[in-house]
Every structure is written in structure tokens, then in C-alpha cells.
Amino acid sequence: MSDAILDIRNLTVELPPWADRPQAVSDTSLTLARDEILCVVGESGSGKSVMARAVMGLLPEHLRASGGAILLEGEDLLRATPSRLREVRGSRVSMIFQEPMTALNPVKTIGAQIDEMLELHTKLSRRERTERIVAMLKSVRLSDAQRLLGAYPHQLSGGQRQRAMIAMALILEPAVVIADEPTTALDVTTQSGILALFRDIQRARHIGVLFITHDFGVVAEIADRVAVMQHGRLVESGTAEQILNAPKHAYTQSLIAAVPSLAPRERRMKKDARVVLSVAGLEKTYHAGGAFGRSGRTVRAVKSVDLSIRHGETLGLVGESGSGKSTLARCIVRLVDAERGSVVVGDDVDLMTLSRGALRAHRRHIQMVFQDPYGSLDPRCTVGRLIAEGPIVHGVSESEAVSRAHALLELVGLERRAADRFPHEFSGGQRQRIGIARALALEPSILVADEPVSALDVSVQAQVLRLLADIRDRLDLTMLFITHDLRVAAQVCDTIAVMHDGEIVEYGPTSRIYAEPRHAYTQSLLAAVPGRHWAPPFTPALV
Amino acid sequence: MNVDANSAAAPVTEPRQPARAWHSHAAELWQRFARNRAALAGLVVLVTIVIVALVGPALFAQGPFELAGPPFAQPFGQFPLGTDMLGRNELVGIVYGARTSLMIGLVATLFATLLGVLLGGVAGYYGGVVDEMLMRLTEMFQTIPSFLFAILVVAILSPSIGSVILAISVVSWPPMARLVRGEFRALRNREFVEACISMGMSDARVIVRHILPNCVSSIIVTGSLLVATAILTESALSFLGLSDPNVMSWGFMVGAARDFLQRAWWLCAIPGVAILVTVLAINLVGDGLNDALNPRLRRL
Numbered sequence: 001m002s003d004a005i006l007d008i009r010n011l012t013v014e015l016p017p018w019a020d021r022p023q024a025v026s027d028t029s030l031t032l033a034r035d036e037i038l039c040v041v042g043e044s045g046s047g048k049s050v051m052a053r054a055v056m057g058l059l060p061e062h063l064r065a066s067g068g069a070i071l072l073e074g075e076d077l078l079r080a081t082p083s084r085l086r087e088v089r090g091s092r093v094s095m096i097f098q099e100p101m102t103a104l105n106p107v108k109t110i111g112a113q114i115d116e117m118l119e120l121h122t123k124l125s126r127r128e129r130t131e132r133i134v135a136m137l138k139s140v141r142l143s144d145a146q147r148l149l150g151a152y153p154h155q156l157s158g159g160q161r162q163r164a165m166i167a168m169a170l171i172l173e174p175a176v177v178i179a180d181e182p183t184t185a186l187d188v189t190t191q192s193g194i195l196a197l198f199r200d201i202q203r204a205r206h207i208g209v210l211f212i213t214h215d216f217g218v219v220a221e222i223a224d225r226v227a228v229m230q231h232g233r234l235v236e237s238g239t240a241e242q243i244l245n246a247p248k249h250a251y252t253q254s255l256i257a258a259v260p261s262l263a264p265r266e267r268r269m270k271k272d273a274r275v276v277l278s279v280a281g282l283e284k285t286y287h288a289g290g291a292f293g294r295s296g297r298t299v300r301a302v303k304s305v306d307l308s309i310r311h312g313e314t315l316g317l318v319g320e321s322g323s324g325k326s327t328l329a330r331c332i333v334r335l336v337d338a339e340r341g342s343v344v345v346g347d348d349v350d351l352m353t354l355s356r357g358a359l360r361a362h363r364r365h366i367q368m369v370f371q372d373p374y375g376s377l378d379p380r381c382t383v384g385r386l387i388a389e390g391p392i393v394h395g396v397s398e399s400e401a402v403s404r405a406h407a408l409l410e411l412v413g414l415e416r417r418a419a420d421r422f423p424h425e426f427s428g429g430q431r432q433r434i435g436i437a438r439a440l441a442l443e444p445s446i447l448v449a450d451e452p453v454s455a456l457d458v459s460v461q462a463q464v465l466r467l468l469a470d471i472r473d474r475l476d477l478t479m480l481f482i483t484h485d486l487r488v489a490a491q492v493c494d495t496i497a498v499m500h501d502g503e504i505v506e507y508g509p510t511s512r513i514y515a516e517p518r519h520a521y522t523q524s525l526l527a528a529v530p531g532r533h534w535a536p537p538f539t540p541a542l543v
Numbered sequence: 544m545n546v547d548a549n550s551a552a553a554p555v556t557e558p559r560q561p562a563r564a565w566h567s568h569a570a571e572l573w574q575r576f577a578r579n580r581a582a583l584a585g586l587v588v589l590v591t592i593v594i595v596a597l598v599g600p601a602l603f604a605q606g607p608f609e610l611a612g613p614p615f616a617q618p619f620g621q622f623p624l625g626t627d628m629l630g631r632n633e634l635v636g637i638v639y640g641a642r643t644s645l646m647i648g649l650v651a652t653l654f655a656t657l658l659g660v661l662l663g664g665v666a667g668y669y670g671g672v673v674d675e676m677l678m679r680l681t682e683m684f685q686t687i688p689s690f691l692f693a694i695l696v697v698a699i700l701s702p703s704i705g706s707v708i709l710a711i712s713v714v715s716w717p718p719m720a721r722l723v724r725g726e727f728r729a730l731r732n733r734e735f736v737e738a739c740i741s742m743g744m745s746d747a748r749v750i751v752r753h754i755l756p757n758c759v760s761s762i763i764v765t766g767s768l769l770v771a772t773a774i775l776t777e778s779a780l781s782f783l784g785l786s787d788p789n790v791m792s793w794g795f796m797v798g799a800a801r802d803f804l805q806r807a808w809w810l811c812a813i814p815g816v817a818i819l820v821t822v823l824a825i826n827l828v829g830d831g832l833n834d835a836l837n838p839r840l841r842r843l
Contacts, residue, residue: 333741363743376734380756390742435738442742 004031005208006055006093006176010068013050013059013232024050024063026232032176032208037198039211039219039240041255042229043457048212051229052178054078055210056095057085072176091121093176094169099185100161104153111149114168121172133171140167140197159190166197170205178210183218187320188484192528195221214458216259217487220244220531228252245537258462259536260487262529264510267494276478277332277366277446278308282341284324284331301327302338303502309446309495314472314479316493316510318486318525324502325482329450332480333368334359345446364394364442369468371451373431377423383409383434384419390442401441408437412467429460433467440471447472448480453488465492486529490514498522575835582831588824596645599638607631607639607791615807627796627810628803637817639791644821647704647792648774651711655773656766658712659719660755666720667727668750678724681717689714693776697785704787707780711773722765726758760836767829771822778818793818 013025025047032038042048054065057077070077072093077085089095097103105113111133118129130149137145140163153161162182169177179198183191199222202209213219219226219240226244227237228251236249247253284302301324309315319325330336332343334351343351345365354362370376377386387405392398406416412433423431432452439447452468453461469492472479483489489496489510496513498506498521506519517523526532577583605611611622611632618625624633666677684692696710730736731754739749778794780786786795793814800810 330737335737335741360743360745363741366741368738368741370734370738372734376738378735378739378753378757381753389739389744393742393744393748438738438742 003034004071005034005073006030006032006210007071008051008055008068009071011051011054011065011070012067013047013054014064014066016062021231023232025054027068028229028232028234029068030227030234030237032210033225034175034208035202035206036224037202037209037211037222039213039223039226040229041213041216041219041226043214043255043459045231046229047232048229049180050232052095052180052210052212055093055176055178056089058095087121090117090169090174091172092174093178094172094174096162096165096169096177096179096182098181100158100165101153103165104161106153109150109152110156110164111151114164114171117168117171133167136167136171137164139201140164140170141193142167157190158186159193162186162190162194163197166194166201170201173205174207176208176210178212180212181214182211184213184215188486188530189320189524189528191218191530192221195530198222215530216244216256216458216536217529217531217534220534228255244534247537254459256536258459260462260465260485260491261536262487262490262514262532263535264490264514266511273311273313275308276311276346277480278342278344279332280306280342280344282306282328282331282338282343284327284336284338300502302331305341305502305504307497307504307507309478309480311445311478312476313495314481314493316489316496317480317482317499318484318489318496319499320484320525323499325499326450327502328499329368329448329480329482333363333366333448335368361394364390365444366446366448367439367442367444369432369435369439369447369449369452371454373428373435373455374423376435377431377438379423382420382422383426386423386434387419387438387441390438394442404441405437408440409434411440411471412437427460428456429464432456432460432464436464436468436471440475444477446478446480448482450482451484452481454483454485461488468492486514486525498525572835576831579831579834581827582834585824585827585831588820589828592641592821592824593645595638596641600642603632603635603638605632605635607636608789611635615803618809618813624813625807625809627800628807633796633810633813636791636796637793637814640793640796640814640817641821643790643792644774644777644818647708647711647777648770648825651708651715651773651777652766652769654708654712655716655769656719656762659716660723660762662716663720663723663725664727664750664755667724668731668746668754670728670731674724677720681720684714685717690776690779693780694783694785697780702785702787704790707777707786710780711776714776715769715773719762719765719769722761723758726761727754730754730757760832764829764833764836767825767832771825771829774818774822774825 008028008030011025011028012023015022015024028047028051030038030040040048040051050059050063053059055070055077057080059065065078068078072088077088080088104110114133114136115129118124118132122129124132133149134145137148142148142160142163148156148164156164183194186194195218198209198211211222223240225237226240228235228243228249230251236243236247236252243252244256247256282302282305283300286299286301287297305328307315317325317328327336331338334343338352341352345351345362349362351359351362381389384402384405387408388398388401391401391404396404405419409416409418414430414433418426418434423434426434449468453464456464465488471477481489481492493510495508496510497504498513498519500521506513506517506522513522514526517526608631610630612626612630614626614628614630616622616626618633622632622634624637627633627636662677662681666674693710693714696713697706700706700709736749736753739753777786777792778797781792781794782798784795784798786792796814797811800807804811
């Protein structure tokens with residue numbers, strides 16, 4: 001391509017000998033035009049971030065680019081001297097990272113950090129520099145730019161920080177901006193603002209943006225062209241239109257097929273099923289920072305929440321980070337003690353009124369599946385023991401519990417011999433299956449799933465969701481499903497409760513909420529789902 | 544629940560790593576330990592000292608306090624390490640002293656570790672008021688200069704093996720308690736602990752079977768270094784004459800010979816070197832254990 005500003009040719013990056021494959025990036029070629037957004041899509045371990053870092057000359061210690069060339073405006077960055085690279089970084093190509101809190105220096109003000117770029121690369125006077133920074137902060141739509149100059153990163157919200165990061169990346173007017181999952185750590189409503197900003201800035205300044213993401217919704221939102229990577233290789237590239245609606249490569253097809261649709265999936269519900277879990281007036285307040293009788297900051301995490309779930313129903317608890325949905329779930333299973341309210345399981349047992357000892361026997365009715373597949377399994381226990389221990393605690397004989405564990409492993413799609421191994425020997429998706437098997441071991445009637453697929457790659461996510469749906473239907477389980485992802489919620493939940501600032505602001509059948517959201521917050525959430533206008537060309541693989 | 548064995552659960556297409564058994568896990572630990580040459584050398588020295596302490600006394604007919612020959616005999620003569628100012632065999636003293644030092648170091652560390660793990664564990668697991676109170680108590684012990692405190696304890700209880708062990712335990716548990724509290728606090732909020740609680744396990748079971756095994760490596764590393772400190776404290780106490788008068792120890796030998804430093808410097812130097820070598824070896828082994836048990840701290 002003649003107008004290519006960044007031309008990656010046959011790039012190969014070697015991994016250290018102890019890695020699971022020889023190369024992070026193998027013989028990959030890509031071109032980025034002067035005026036476009038190229039999305040590089042892939043699952044974790046596909047080599048997309050390594051490639052981006054190779055462009056910046058920021059490869060981690062053990063990684064080495066061993067072949068190919070990275071041409072920026074015709075100049076090979078792989079062969080550039082360190083001092084030349086320093087000149088290029090920031091001024092010709094700059095990078096935006098996933099987590100702005102760690103990418104910004106916490107002890108320097110935003111103004112000083114941006115100013116440093118100008119000081120190093122230009123000969124402008126202090127006043128000219130400040131003027132330029134204020135103008136730049138305004139152009140990334142940070143209101144009150146003058147005040148932000150003196151603000152420290154922790155005083156800004158996540159979205160503001162990412163905007164400041166973008167301002168910093170653009171201040172020297174580079175020709176290429178590399179963004180590595182810049183919206184992954186943000187809430188969905190914040191994300192949509194940042195994505196719109198990327199789009200507008202790219203159009204206004206005619207720069208090339210290499211945008212790395214794992215999320216096809218984001219791709220549908222902003223990409224001009226798309227490159228799909230798998231195991232360090234480029235499997236397919238083309239215009240956004242081609243890739244999103246008519247992908248040719250089987251891997252791209254499977255990735256897109258795994259994206260949950262936003263159209264709610266209808267499921268027949270028994271009309272007059274009995275209520276198995278009812279929560280009334282639940283409140284939880286956190287106190288922080290108080291000592292020696294002084295009252296500290298208080299956060300009302302959950303404010304008088306009522307909800308009820310019928311037998312066989314799946315209730316989705318949807319909200320952004322900090323909305324109190326995880327706290328609510330932990331109050332319901334009483335991992336956290338709420339101040340007020342009742343949690344009635346079955347007909348008569350109010351978990352809130354039970355003593356710690358009495359609670360123990362009742363815990364088996366309501367079990368939890370956790371978010372983090374790495375942190376939720378005791379690394380020192382074999383998988384078999386992890387699953388069998390619950391029943392053993394509740395008085396089931398050892399041999400019976402072990403055989404039940406074996407059967408459960410098969411139920412969740414693992415082999416029996418997995419029982420003798422340790423959690424670290426399994427992948428994220430497999431661990432989540434183990435977590436599900438553990439929760440099922442006590443034969444609960446209610447399953448509380450706290451973001452069970454958020455930490456998983458999209459194809460694995462689809463498998464785990466399918467498994468959960470399958471198990472729920474076959475074992476006739478009732479489920480409380482917590483998620484921030486409206487696509488996932490549409491596929492799994494029968495009813496939805498939208499949480500905002502510790503309150504349930506809207507509560508109703510999934511189809512009604514998606515078709516005609518009533519509360520302003522629900523409307524803004526739905527409007528912010530990336531790629532909402534794009535319908536994946538394949539029917540989702542969910543049951 | 545009706546779990547049908549052959550039911551069609553979703554197929555697993557993710558890659559699977561090969562199984563690894565426990566003995567290979569131990570082999571891996573050993574490999575990581577052995578990679579640290581200094582630690583390996585420390586281990587060899589330490590094992591030698593332990594063997595000497597265990598079998599050494601059986602090789603000598605006379606006890607450490609018995610007179611064996613003329614006073615101030617030079618080393619490498621009739622007696623390999625010479626004799627002291629009263630004509631006691633210096634080598635026998637060193638061998639018996641090894642036994643004393645290691646025994647007191649180990650037992651005192653064991654007590655300190657038990658106390659530290661108990662208090663730190665309870666404070667870290669329960670948090671809140673319990674944590675506040677236990678940590679204030681810990682700080683109270685930490686603010687008293689530890690060696691003076693140890694002297695005080697031995698002086699009050701009259702010098703004996705038991706009082707020395709007690710004194711050393713009393714001054715060395717606070718760092719262990721703080722460490723264990725920190726580990727417990729971090730693990731307490733991990734999802735696997737929440738999973739245990741939500742399955743209905745008792746606190747004792749969660750603590751003993753799930754949290755404790757996950758901080759055992761830190762406890763071992765810190766404990767090994769505590770042994771070295773305990774040996775030093777014991778030597779210092781017996782140097783001052785604050786130890787059991789009927790038990791030979793290195794610190795006592797240095798202390799007793801210091802009046803004759805100009806005439807027979809080796810009487811101080813030999814037990815001093817023994818203390819140095821032992822403490823150094825234990826520290827090296829402790830470092831090696833740290834590398835082996837907490838590999839993530841060192842790599843990357």
C-alpha cells in the first residue's frame with residue numbers, strides 16, 4: 001500500500017525457551033494507512049500486544065524481535081539506535097495503555113506529565129507549552145482543563161485519566177497512535193465516550209491508529225480495517241465490513257459466532273413457580289478511615305434492595321463497577337453481613353437471622369461461582385478434594401463425596417483424572433468449570449454467579465455460558481447472575497435488575513428491558529453497548 | 544442430584560497441560576534451591592554442624608567441663624584446638640556448644656513461630672477489634688529493645704536452659720506474628736477462602752486447611768532466619784554469663800576466654816568463628832529456601 005505509514009513486514013518475536021511456544025509473533029505482516037483505524041483482534045496469547053510493543057521498542061526483557069522489519073514512514077524501527085528510538089517515541093508514534101492509573105505517574109500532576117513531553121521534544125516556552133496543553137485537554141473533551149493541569153492521577157475518574165492519557169499521546173502530534181486495549185478497564189458508558197473520542201480525533205487529525213482489542217463490539221464501533229491474530233500469526237485481514245459480516249477464516253468465524261447477541265433469548269418459564277429466594281430491604285454501608293472514635297468516610301454500597309427469584313428463574317444483576325452488585329451478592333450468601341434486611345431462602349429460612357453456627361448448615365442451599373478463575377481455587381488442594389470437601393463438611397462420607405466429585409467433573413466437561421491434579425495445571429476456562437463443579441457439589445437450589453465469564457476469552461466464555469445454561473436447565477437450578485456485560489445478560493437472564501449507586505433502578509423481564517428501557521440509566525447503559533448496531537452474521541451458539 | 548455420567552456437557556477444546564505428580568513438585572523445589580550455589584554451600588555446612596552436634600559428643604570420653612590437660616595448650620598439638628585456661632579440651636567444648644546452640648535456636652524458634660502464627664493468624668483472619676488489640680500487644684513487645692528484654696527475663700527467672708529458651712521466644716515472636724497477619728489478611732479476601740466459607744466450613748477448618756498451607760512457605764523462610772537470630776541471642780546471653788552454668792555453649796566460651804585475649808586469642812576466636820559460620824550457613828539456607836518456595840518474587 002503506497003500510503004502506508006506503518007508497515008510491519010514479516011515480524012518475528014522470539015519467546016524465551018521456557019514459554020509454551022517458540023514465538024510470540026511469527027512472520028506477521030501488517031500495514032497501517034495514514035488515515036485509518038486498524039483494529040487488531042485476538043484472544044489472550046495471540047501476540048497482539050507483543051506486536052504493539054515491538055513497534056514502540058518496548059518489548060519485555062525476555063522477548064527479542066528476531067526477524068522482519070517495522071517501517072515507520074520508511075524508517076526501520078527495529079534497526080534504529082536507542083537515541084533515535086527515543087526521538088521517535090512520543091513524537092512520531094505514541095502509545096496508550098490499558099490501565100491509565102498505572103500508566104500515569106501517581107506523584108506528578110497531569111499538567112507536569114504532559115509538559116515533560118513538550119519540554120523534551122520541543123523548544124517552546126513555558127507559556128506556549130501551557131497553552132498547547134490546555135488546548136489539547138479541551139480537544140479530548142476534558143472540561144475545566146485549567147484545573148486539571150494541577151490535578152494528580154488519583155483525583156481523576158477512570159475515564160478522565162484515559163482522556164488525559166490520550167491528550168499526552170497526541171500532544172506532539174504523532175502520525176501513529178497505538179492503543180492497547182484502551183477501554184477494557186473502563187465501564188461501558190465511559191468506554192463509549194472514549195471510543196467516540198478516538199473516532200473523532202482520528203478523523204480530525206488524519207492519523208493512523210493501531211487499536212488492539214479482544215472485543216468485537218468495539219471493533220464494530222470504530223474499525224476501518226481489521227486484522228485477526230491467533231497464536232502469533234495473522235489469520236485474516238480486511239475491511240471492517242468484510243470481517244464483521246462475511247469472515248472467511250474459520251477462526252474468525254468461530255470468534256464472531258462466540259459474541260453473544262444483544263437480542264434477548266426467549267425461554268419458557270413456568271408461570272406460577274414458587275419464589276425460592278426473596279430479599280427485602282437489604283442495606284450495607286461500608287465505613288472507611290475512621291479511627292479513635294472519629295467517623296471516617298461512609299459508602300452506602302447497597303441501599304434498601306428488594307428482589308425475588310422464582311424457582312427455575314435466572315435473575316441478572318446488571319451494573320457498572322461500584323454499583324454494589326457484587327456486595328449485594330455477597331450479602332445474599334452472607335459472606336458480608338448486611339446491616340438491615342432479610343434474605344429468605346425456600347419458604348421460611350431467613351439467612352440474616354441465623355447465628356454463624358446455624359448458618360453453616362444452611363449454606364449448602366445457596367452456592368456461589370466466582371469471577372476469578374485463578375483466585376477462586378485453593379492452589380494447594382487437588383481438584384478432587386476441592387470439589388469433595390464441601391459435601392464432606394456437610395457429613396457425606398469420603399468415598400461418596402469423591403465419587404460425586406468424579407461425576408461432577410464429567411458433568412462440567414472434564415475428565416475424571418482431573419481430580420488428582422492441581423488448579424494451576426488447568427486453563428482459565430477449565431478452572432471456571434471446576435469452580436462450577438464445586439458449587440454444584442452441595443446440590444444447591446440456588447446458584448449465585450458473580451461475573452463468572454468476565455475473566456475469560458470470548459470463545460471460552462461462550463463455552464462456559466453454554467455449560468451454565470445447560471446445567472441450570474438439567475438440574476432445574478435457580479440462578480442469580482451478576483454481570484456488567486449486557487450481551488451476556490441478554491443470553492442468560494430471564495429477568496434483569498439494573499443496579500446503580502447501590503439501588504435497583506429498573507427491574508423487569510429481560511425482553512421488556514432491552515426493548516423499552518424506562519429508567520434513564522438503563523437507557524444510557526444500553527446505548528453504550530459497543531457495536532449495538534451490528535448483528536453478528538451467525539446465530540449465537542448458546543442454547 | 545441426578546448426575547448422568549455420559550451426558551452431553553460442552554466439549555472442551557482448550558489445550559491441557561500434562562499432569563504433574565507431587566514427587567516432581569519436590570524435585571522442582573530442590574532444583575530451584577540448588578540453583579543458588581551459596582545456599583547449597585550453606586546447606587552442606589549446616590548439615591555438617593548438625594551431624595557434629597548429634598554424634599560428636601559420643602566420640603569423646605570426657606565431658607566439656609572436665610580437665611583434659613595443661614591450660615593454654617596451643618592448637619594443633621596434643622589437642623586439635625588446644626585447651627582453655629583451665630585445661631579443658633577446646634574441641635569438646637565446641638562440639639557440645641554446637642548441640643546447645645542448635646537446640647536452643649530450634650526450640651526457641653519453634654515456640655516463637657507457634658505463638659506468632661497463632662496470634663498473627665487470629666488477628667489477620669478475624670480483623671477488626673481482635674486485630675487491633677493483638678497488634679497493639681505485638682507492638683508493645685516490639686518497642687522494648689529485644690536484647691535488654693531477654694536479659695531481663697533470664698535475670699528474673701534465674702539462668703537455665705528453659706529460661707533462655709523462654710526469653711528468646713518472647714522477644715522473637717512479634718515479626719512472625721506481623722508476617723502471618725499480613726499473609727492471612729491478604730488470603731482472607733481471596734475468592735477461594737470466600738468459597739470455603741460459603742460452602743459452610745468452620746473457621747478452624749478454613750484457617751488450618753486452606754489459609755495456613757498457603758503461607759507455609761513464608762513461615763518457613765522467616766522461621767529459618769529466626770533460628771539464626773536465636774543462636775546469636777543465646778550466644779550473647781551466655782557471653783554475659785546469663786545461661787545455664789552446667790551447659791557448655793559457644794557464647795560462654797567466648798565470654799570466659801575474653802580475659803585472656805592477649806595471651807590466647809584463639810580461645811575467643813574459635814567459638815566466635817563457630818557462631819559466625821553457623822549463623823551464616825543458616826542465613827544462606829534461608830535465602831535459598833526463599834528462592835525455592837517463593838519463585839515469583841525473584842523471577843521477572
